[in-house]
Amino acid sequence: MAVAELWETLKQAIVAYTGLSPAAFFTAVAVAAALYHVVSGLFAAPPPPPPRPREEPEAEPLPPPVQMGEVSEEELRQYDGSDPKKPLLMAIKGQIYDVTQSRMFYGPGGAYALFAGKDASRALAKMSFEPQDLNGDISGLTPMELGSLNDWEYKFTSKYVKVGTIRRAAPAEEVYGSISPEIREEVTVPVVEAEREPEPKPHDDDTP
Ligand code: HEM
Structure with a gap:
């Protein structure tokens, strides 16, 4: 059988070249591989982080309220x-x-x-x-x-x-609709007065 012959040749080669029994040779190879894996893992770069889920575009900060x-x-x-x-x-x-x-x-x-x-x-x-x-x-x-x-x-x-x-x-009628006319007059007159620009008074010293 070709495979059996190849295996026998390999075993003989291992003994001839390394002086170790095939079992000892393969054990040494396995230990070396494990050691390499552990040591190289200590120095290797950390794995890249998982891709982040698509983020919503950040909401723009609200401008401060403007006084109107x-x-x-x-x-x-x-x-x-x-x-x-x-x-x-x-x-x-x-x-x-x-x-x-x-x-x-x-x-x-x-x-x-x-x-x-x-x-x-x-x-x-x-x-x-x-x-x-x-x-x-x-x-x-x-x-x-x-x-x-x-x-x-x-x-x-x-x-x-x-x-x-x-x-x-709006006309007073709409705003003060429910208020009786007498009271409405009392309520509206001061409001209108308050909103009106005061008439410029002539200065005392302007008068001759
Ligand atoms: C089935 C009826 C209703 C339900 C379940 C409901 C529920 C809610 C909820 C959960 C909020 C959010 C509260 C917060 O997070 O501050 C809210 C807010 C509000 N609700 Fe209603 N609501 C109802 C009816 C009404 C009605 C009839 C009005 C007025 C006509 C109204 C006016 C408002 C207003 C103005 C706000 C916002 C207040 C703010 O700016 O913070 N709701 N409502």
Whole structure:
């Protein structure tokens, strides 16, 4: 048999060249291989780390909220999330809050996107998503609804930065609709007076 003959020749060669028995020779080879493996493992570079799962692109840090001062309801509507470069704003009781940090709520497709860019006082007070309630008219609300609205206001003041107020350009009828005319006069007159620029008074020393 060719294989048996080859094996015999190999054994004889091992004995002749190394002076070791074949068993001792193969044991020595195995020990040397094991030693090499252990020692080379000590110096080898660590295996490369497993490929990292594809990371989401890091969200850009939000720009700091910008103070807007007085803003009309029409201007406020531009901040409803349709322009991703603009902050997301929402108002409660005429106070505007920057809600950009909660884009998942108020941004396009968010559960509360319909509040963005608006004064949502009435909707929040009534816990309503009806289009007719998506405004800042708080007339005719029940004490409970007003209480609920105040809770929302408290939540917003503690969570978001107030960046402005809504300039009420609507006719007094719309804003103060539920208030009786006598009281309305009392309420509106000082507000209008307060908003009006004071008339420049002639200086005393100007007069001859
Ligand atoms: C089935 C009814 C509702 C459920 C299960 C629900 C659930 C939630 C949850 C889980 C949050 C997140 C709270 C957080 O992480 O801070 C939230 C937030 C909010 N909910 Fe609702 N909601 C419901 C109805 C309403 C209604 C009717 C309104 C108003 C009309 C409303 C207005 C809001 C607002 C404005 C926020 C966001 C507050 C913020 O900016 O932190 N929700 N809601």
